[in-house]
Amino acid sequence: MSGKKPLFAGLDLGGNHVKVGIGAGETSELVWDAVLPSGVADGREGILRALVVAAESAACAVESRGAVLAGIALGSPGVVDRRTGRIRYEVANLPDFKGVDLGGTLRGAVGVPAVVDNDANVAALAEALFGAGRGHDTVVMATVGTGIGGGAVIDGRLVRGDNGAGMELGHIPFDERGPLCGCGRRGCLEAHVGGRALRREWIERLGSDAREGDALTLRDLIDAASSGDATALAVLDDGADRLGVGLTAALHLLNPSALIIGGGVVDGFPRFFDRTEASLRARALDKALDGLVVRRAEFGNRAGVIGAIALAARESAPNGASR
Numbered sequence: 001m002s003g004k005k006p007l008f009a010g011l012d013l014g015g016n017h018v019k020v021g022i023g024a025g026e027t028s029e030l031v032w033d034a035v036l037p038s039g040v041a042d043g044r045e046g047i048l049r050a051l052v053v054a055a056e057s058a059a060c061a062v063e064s065r066g067a068v069l070a071g072i073a074l075g076s077p078g079v080v081d082r083r084t085g086r087i088r089y090e091v092a093n094l095p096d097f098k099g100v101d102l103g104g105t106l107r108g109a110v111g112v113p114a115v116v117d118n119d120a121n122v123a124a125l126a127e128a129l130f131g132a133g134r135g136h137d138t139v140v141m142a143t144v145g146t147g148i149g150g151g152a153v154i155d156g157r158l159v160r161g162d163n164g165a166g167m168e169l170g171h172i173p174f175d176e177r178g179p180l181c182g183c184g185r186r187g188c189l190e191a192h193v194g195g196r197a198l199r200r201e202w203i204e205r206l207g208s209d210a211r212e213g214d215a216l217t218l219r220d221l222i223d224a225a226s227s228g229d230a231t232a233l234a235v236l237d238d239g240a241d242r243l244g245v246g247l248t249a250a251l252h253l254l255n256p257s258a259l260i261i262g263g264g265v266v267d268g269f270p271r272f273f274d275r276t277e278a279s280l281r282a283r284a285l286d287k288a289l290d291g292l293v294v295r296r297a298e299f300g301n302r303a304g305v306i307g308a309i310a311l312a313a314r315e316s317a318p319n320g321a322s323r
Contacts (some may be wrong), residue, residue: 006070008312009058012304020054021305025313028130073312075122124151126307131298136258143263147194189246222268244279262297
């Protein structure tokens, strides 16, 4: 690398934005970062163009600092084939995404090794290595935003399952007679606790007192609860209770020493975290709770970029430390 300092790029693909940053991958420090449009309104090709722009922007930022880009990683919604960097199945809210070659797109854009993983996995890696799970051997992370995401890191390695579909916390069965989930099945945890579900329940409870339903947002719900609105508080409290039930299943399966909870709902309404912790501690087995710490995520919406940079750095190591 001609004696130049190696830096790594991390990208986090969301519904509306692509977050991108560069760093050494040894800490959570970002040398440079930016938020760019995701291109989702222009479909699959628009998203790919946006990723190329983000990757090229990162490469320029590295070069301007007299360093060399040594690798790039992306956290994407969906189940990722780690061998090829392709999306294995269709992805809700991202059009025509099955089979898209994200890894090849990034390699072609900047000419360095590229790795792609699920966005929740990448965020969990950031928190486990540098954030709220630092120092713990077994870490489970749950995120509550529009949906429910999950990731686990055991002995420094991500838990992905056989084909990358592991840790789908949002699709733990909660009530087989419950609402229809975006996956097409009924009663998933996400259909009861995800941001879309909480918003829907709030509108239903408001009934004739609601404004035009389409105008009410998850942010409106959080703001109303923060202002003490009884209906909004009840919706979020009930949602937190249900999340505690779902996370109890994860505790009993993996027996983590650290459970990290984050996402937009938790960041916007801290009481949601407290209520979730109380719910799971009331239900979990004593042996699953022994030694457990439950913490709020530290990195907020930066976790995906931080984790992707770390993933790129680890993949470049001789032993592929993240595998």
